[in-house]
Amino acid sequence: MTSARATPSVKELAATLAHYLEKISGAPFSLETGDGQAGVVVGTIADFPGLGLDADFELGDPTQREAYLLRSHANGVYLIGATELAVSHAVWGLLDRLGYRQFFPGRHWEVIPRIPDLTLAVDVREAPDFYGRRIWYGFGDWSDNRADKAAWDARNRVASGLSIHSGHAWDAIYSDNRAEFDAHPEYLMSKQPVKFCVSNQDLRRLVVAWALAAFDKNPQRDSISLDPSDGDGWSNPDGSCPDGTVYASVSDRVVTLANEVAAAVNAKYPGKYVGIYAYFKHAPPPTIQVHSNVAVGVATGFITGGYTFDQLIEGWSRQGATVGVREYYSVVISHKDRPGGLPAGDPRAIAARIKRQYAQGARFMSAESSNSWGPGGLGYYLAARILWDSEADTEALINDFFEKAFGP
Known part of the structure; x- marks a missing residue:
């Protein structure tokens, strides 16, 4: 479920999560719009002001832009991020808990578990220890491998919530x-x-x-x-x-x-x-x-x-x-x-x-x-x-x- 105010990128993340949950469980997952009271809820804290989760985030702190909340409850589970980047981390963080892995770039290094009876009990707030995490190609960033490397970055939460530029200037x-x-x-x-x-x-x-x-x-x-x-x-x-x-x-x-x-x-x-x-x-x-x-x-x-x-x-x-x-x-x-x-x-x-x-x-x-x-x-x-x-x-x-x- 996403909010009516969700951006296209958040909707795409929700669709990605539904796609992988279907592969993992074998059951269908539909995409819906709502207020977040039930279902697998995906979005930013600003998308769902009625959930009362503001206390779990430090929105004024730039070092906490990547923080997200995974919280299961009687009617579903929240995947709520401080920012859209944090929502991406929440999606891949949840899948990681289910056993999904993208060890190296490319489909041959993707591991998708099979869990027909899919259940989850979780209540964690997570944020990275390093605020900026770049593992970049000094040589070899070519058009034929760029998409796979970008996918590996996203699925392993390699990103920078606080971006420090320090190259030769x-x-x-x-x-x-x-x-x-x-x-x-x-x-x-x-x-x-x-x-x-x-x-x-x-x-x-x-x-x-x-x-x-x-x-x-x-x-x-x-x-x-x-x-x-x-x-x-x-x-x-x-x-x-x-x-x-x-x-x-x-x-x-x-x-x-x-x-x-x-x-x-x-x-x-x-x-x-x-x-x-x-x-x-x-x-x-x-x-x-x-x-x-x-x-x-x-x-x-x-x-x-x-x-x-x-x-x-x-x-x-x-x-x-x-x-x-x-x-x-x-x-x-x-x-x-x-x-x-x-x-x-x-x-x-x-x-x-x-x-x-x-x-x-x-x-x-x-x-x-x-x-x-x-x-x-x-x-x-x-x-x-x-x-x-x-x-x-x-x-x-x-x-x-x-x-x-x-x-x-």
């Missing part, structure tokens, strides 16, 4: 403001790769204006990236930019700009984030405080300064940053999809790392991967499950995989 800022940069060469320390002269106050004003314009255009966005362009270029052989003497480190330069933008953006649009990586030359923790709305994805590879990941995430947290992880489950040009040669090929290690990263305060995950489901699929699958629930039992998940995919 300075090239885009340069491109969007090319005339200004051409007129003011002093704004740059390097053109190839693009590196800003952060100590230049007018450069910082330009970047602030660029960021504000992005939020003006789309006030619903959660964040904007200010991560530097990839590569080196932080030295200044001709001495035209004084950043090397003004700031104690490259990280301090990056944080100075990110802090200024975060302050300006939050003055106009409270609760928004500026995303950066702790990566390469700006991996070491800064010597200055980090604005609390600067979200830092701490890289697990390609870092400098002699730091371990543990030292980096603890150091950035100590300076006030909101922290996440920039992971490398598979980099195809490095790992070449060799069995045992990519991090995702060690699923227990992936699971242990996520659990430790959560304990260290990480709440966002951006994991570069590849279309390498043979050597890395179980690692990807475990990552999806443990990013949702950091207390999930790793061995139970592995046993469930082998039993359902290959038989007991």
